[in-house]
Amino acid sequence: MATQHSRAAARLMISPAVALLLIWMIVPLTMTIWFSFQQYNLLYPDRTGFAGWSNYVYFVTDFRFAPAIRNTLVLVLGVLAITMIGGILLALLLDQPFWGQGIVRLLVLAPFFVMPTVSALVWKNMFMNPVNGFFAHIAKAFGGQGFDFLGQAPLFSIIIMVAWQWLPFATLILLTALQSLDREQMEAAEMDGAGPLSRFVYITLPHLTRAITVVILIQTIFLLSVYAEILVTTNGGPGTASMNLPFLVYLASIVDNDVGMGAAGGVIAIILANIVAFFLMRAIGKNLDA
């Protein structure tokens, strides 16, 4: 349906969006890469110049780097494990007929809309606080002791908070995918003598594969950048126990004022995210042709 005339108009209509995104992509990215090779500390504005790979070397050999990478991975994998398993089970449950489906759906969905700072502070104070938190009260009611979640198991605690926020996302998407499953296919399988378990393994799970892939990849993108939750709860501590890569970049560049080193960390974060992005884009791109 395209004619020369409409093509020209189309190009004109697309260009503002493209121009803006192009600038948004190129300017900060080149600046990050450029700074990462510069000696640039806001505290010592006179010491400037080409730094070679030294910023990268400093960043990678920083005593916080190895724990940050490890924590980033543990955080991503931990949250993924909880939300995927929980999400599939919940989606299967909510897909059954029961009274009040609409309301339960809303209840399950709610945490996704809670801003990260609220969620983290509420968990930290009202639930995980070793003296006045909900869990401490329960423990005391049974004659136990309040557990210092953020002091003793900081990373685990953050995983719980973040998983609480993302479980609704996984559930909602898997539920949507589940509901698009062809009923006749299920009935055919039943006629063919497949029991509930075989139906799940041979029909439901393959049908969910795409949705599962997409959920994993999108969550990974967001989970690689968890920041606010750490900022308002543990500040990466105690020590480096809950430090992840974005938080380390923030510490290096904003707190320590070392622009060059922060930029080097930024480049590493970009590379990490792009490895995931590559697979995500392939999964989504396939869908464009469908």
Next chain:
Amino acid sequence: MARRIPTARKTLTTAAAWTTGLVIFFPILWIVILSFKSEGDAIAPPLTMLSAPWTTEAYTTVQERSDYFKHFWNSVVISVGSTLIGLAIAIPAAWAMAFVPGRRTRDLLMWMLSTKMMPAAGVLVPMYLLFRNFGLLDTRIGLVGVLTLINLPIIVWMLYTYFREIPGEILEAARMDGATLRSEILYVLTPMAVPGIASTLLLNIILAWNEAFWTLRLTAANAAPLTAFIASYSSPEGLFYAKLSAASVMAIAPILILGWFSQKQLVRGLTFGAVK
């Protein structure tokens, strides 16, 4: 073809589903309760707390002491502003890509998506310096700009998936009927696209409202939206559970309501149309 579900089974499912739902929702329910208690009661053991008298004291204190409404207004301006600007830029682009697809439309869409993959931490340094040098730190306009850019790909994608569902023959019919590009958009496309645009608007307000990296890093006292305002409770003085609860409830309530309305569109928007 509906089959009868045994009532016993349905009852069991109902119990299980409601229990799970309430457990997941519990933290939110809990802060709603706490926000209506006095500070002293809020730290008491649950049963004592629940039987304590109800009060709106915490809400009054939050508003009196902390400029709550200034931050609330910042959140509104930043989320609505960035969404509207984003829509203004994205609607023509998505329209063109959906109805005049070229050989490179697909690549263009994928490229736009790829800009969304850039981790915020990766460009924190230059953004911070740019903001500082241009005097944009702690301004609403600066944040509106950044949030417009980071959400633009999602807006384009969501609109694109909606527009693509409008049959091209209808637009061709309009063209045959003598509609100019302007009247085609005004009388035919827009009315058919309004539902899609509305859901895009909602989802983006939600995303922008809850954005908690740039809003924390690029603002201080003046332009701070609710995300940053709430973060100030991370180093509290004295008893503050009721106040924190009240502030939290006020910060999440509007978006929770919007979110519940837009739950169907949420799936499509957040998966870039990969799951519908």
Next chain:
Amino acid sequence: MGQIELSQVTKGFGDVTVIPPLDLRIEDGEFVVFVGPSGCGKSTLLRLIAGLEDTTSGRITIDGRDATDLSPAQRGLAMVFQSYALYPHMSVRKNIAFPLKMAGVPEEERARRVEAAAKVLNLTSYLDRRPGQLSGGQRQRVAIGRAIVREPKAFLFDEPLSNLDAALRMGMRLEITELHQRLKTTMIYVTHDQVEAMTMADKIVVLNAGRIEQVGSPLELYRRPRNLFVAGFIGSPKMNFVTGPEAARRDAATIGVRPEHIGISRDGGDWKGTVGVAEHLGSDTFLHVTTEHGMITVRAGGEVDAAHGDTIWLTPDPAHVHRFDAGGARL
């Protein structure tokens, strides 16, 4: 007026040529049907005429004026789409009035013309409904209504009946033919159904892979198909083709006989065969007969009681045997 002429028109999508150079002249007031198998380029050709696609090369003139670079709206043609393409958010009234509104026709005049069109198409009581509340046939009529209010130079139809069930299709076929007789406006009608082509057209254009195989009236095409393709495409059931010695005996590579031009006998004839499937339609009987020259379909009277397994003799009517050379062209 509505005379349309295509000269040396071609169309390619990327490297794929869909329409090789093509010439065609459509006279004012004609009912022209483009017919051909799916994917042969009928829609593309129609859309080139409509202006919804740019020609790759060549010239399109409408009433003698060069229209090659005119926008669809400027060409003054109206189109009825396969999916009807009604505006779902507008009432039937507004749908029909839309082209008038775009043309800047004043309000009262618009209302008058919509009423008139609605009356012609029996839509008067549905004017305030939305398309979603109409049946398939009614939607089809709205689409036609939207086309006729503009009083276009020509109507373009792209398989307009393919989404209707058999009974409705027959009814709409008559309605469109009647409409043409009343309006006397040029109509170009695309279909893959040769029955529609035969029953509606003044002139049929048979297309195959973007090329015009033959242009002519329905009976011309039926009587003197120019090649094997047209011979096989026009007529139902299909013409029987026989090759080998039987064809050679008549100095041809292939001979073709229509099922209705074969006589049957129990006692003797040219070809001996065994009845396979016998389809009794009441008015006719179609016999599928296995002979040494292949499967031959024969149309017999409704009362013939041939059954599976019967041996019968077939004799083609020599006046109606079509002869083709090795390249498929008519001899």
